[in-house]
Amino acid sequence: MDNKKYAFITEKDFKGLVxxxxxxxxxxGTIKKxxxxxxxxxxxxxELELFQSPTHLxxxxxxxxxxxxxxxxxxxxxxxxxVIESGEQVIIGMHSCDIHALTLMxxxxxxxxxxxxxxxxxxxxxxxxxxxxxxxxxxxxxxGTMTVEEGFDIFLxxxxxxxxxxxxSVKGEEILSRLTKSRPAAFKEIKEVEALQxxxxxxxxxxxxxxxxxxxxxxxxxxNSPVWDRIGAICYxxxxxxxxxxxxxxxxxxxxxxANLKEGERVRVWDGCMVEDFAKxxxxxxxxxxxxxxxxxxxxxxFRYLTGKFxxxxxxxxxxxxxTCLVNINIAEITNELIREHNKK
Ligand code: SF4
Ligand code: SF4
Numbered sequence: 001m002d003n004k005k006y007a008f009i010t011e012k013d014f015k016g017l018v019x020x021x022x023x024x025x026x027x028x029g030t031i032k033k034x035x036x037x038x039x040x041x042x043x044x045x046x047e048l049e050l051f052q053s054p055t056h057l058x059x060x061x062x063x064x065x066x067x068x069x070x071x072x073x074x075x076x077x078x079x080x081x082x083v084i085e086s087g088e089q090v091i092i093g094m095h096s097c098d099i100h101a102l103t104l105m106x107x108x109x110x111x112x113x114x115x116x117x118x119x120x121x122x123x124x125x126x127x128x129x130x131x132x133x134x135x136x137x138x139x140x141x142x143x144g145t146m147t148v149e150e151g152f153d154i155f156l157x158x159x160x161x162x163x164x165x166x167x168x169s170v171k172g173e174e175i176l177s178r179l180t181k182s183r184p185a186a187f188k189e190i191k192e193v194e195a196l197q198x199x200x201x202x203x204x205x206x207x208x209x210x211x212x213x214x215x216x217x218x219x220x221x222x223x224n225s226p227v228w229d230r231i232g233a234i235c236y237x238x239x240x241x242x243x244x245x246x247x248x249x250x251x252x253x254x255x256x257x258x259a260n261l262k263e264g265e266r267v268r269v270w271d272g273c274m275v276e277d278f279a280k281x282x283x284x285x286x287x288x289x290x291x292x293x294x295x296x297x298x299x300x301x302x303f304r305y306l307t308g309k310f311x312x313x314x315x316x317x318x319x320x321x322x323x324t325c326l327v328n329i330n331i332a333e334i335t336n337e338l339i340r341e342h343n344k345k
Contacts, residue, residue: 030093137319232292242272
């Protein structure tokens with residue numbers, strides 16, 4: 001571990017921290033919903049279930065809602081006013097891959113014309129990350145997101161007794177000192193976390209068979225792979241993989257006029273490149289009418305196209321798309337198949 005500041009807090013003091021946050025902020029955290037881990041608003045510490053396997057949906061909806069109003073307009077008066085709904089909020093329980101995804105979203109929404117809605121919400125959000133262990137779909141180790149050094153305010157590592165805490169921002173230090181008691185971590189507590197990280201590193205069932213930096217080149221040479229037609233034949237085009245992905249950020253914009261035909265709202269809603277209408281244009285032409293082409297496009301966005309623009313892979317290895325897919329299209333297995341084909345050439 002690097003030389004960031006480490007502190008130790010007891011479980012009782014962590015409860016005090018969360019209780020203090022709930023009094024001041026809207027707090028979201030990981031809970032058990034119908035037996036599965038999920039992010040939800042919480043009003044008591046006891047609802048929290050931390051250190052579980054990944055949630056089906058990521059936490060992106062708290063910063064980039066599935067539907068939001070961007071502006072209100074009045075047709076008669078020819079006026080409009082922007083709508084930015086953001087409030088102070090805390091998200092507890094984000095894993096290292098999700099925090100990496102968040103830093104990618106930060107870059108996307110700040111690039112070009114900065115997005116005031118996302119950026120306003122992000123500036124008012126406190127991130128409390130938690131250590132995790134991989135399930136059979138996780139492959140963060142292969143894409144460099146198994147550990148995280150930035151993008152959070154506080155990060156918790158569970159120890160046999162209590163937590164080792166890393167702070168990643170002035171805000172994180174401030175709430176830690178104001179809302180709870182902590183002490184500098186002991187050497188043996190840092191060693192305990194390092195030992196647990198070694199165990200984590202050795203416990204991946206899924207890994208990619210090529211280094212992360214080779215993946216854009218491998219994808220570039222895989223445009224004509226038979227893989228795309230094969231998985232295109234079974235894919236439903238449902239878009240679930242887009243919706244659960246913490247780095248999918250595409251959206252549609254719609255103007256909705258009220259029944260009085262005088263006022264209306266401009267709303268944005270999540271969109272997804274796996275859905276049939278995504279690339280449909282006037283004249284009913286569809287640039288990616290075939291599901292095989294949509295899959296090829298989505299996978300290339302994650303491992304190739306956006307690396308040129310943002311200098312990072314846009315797959316953080318959370319495994320959500322594979323976990324969710326009804327026909328078991330597994331992004332890590334497909335990538336390994338492309339790697340094997342590439343190595344045979
Ligand atoms: S890959 Fe799976 S989740 Fe994604 S659109 Fe196809 S069937 Fe749906
Ligand atoms: S592409 Fe799949 S595995 Fe990669 S970040 Fe998105 S949901 Fe996670």
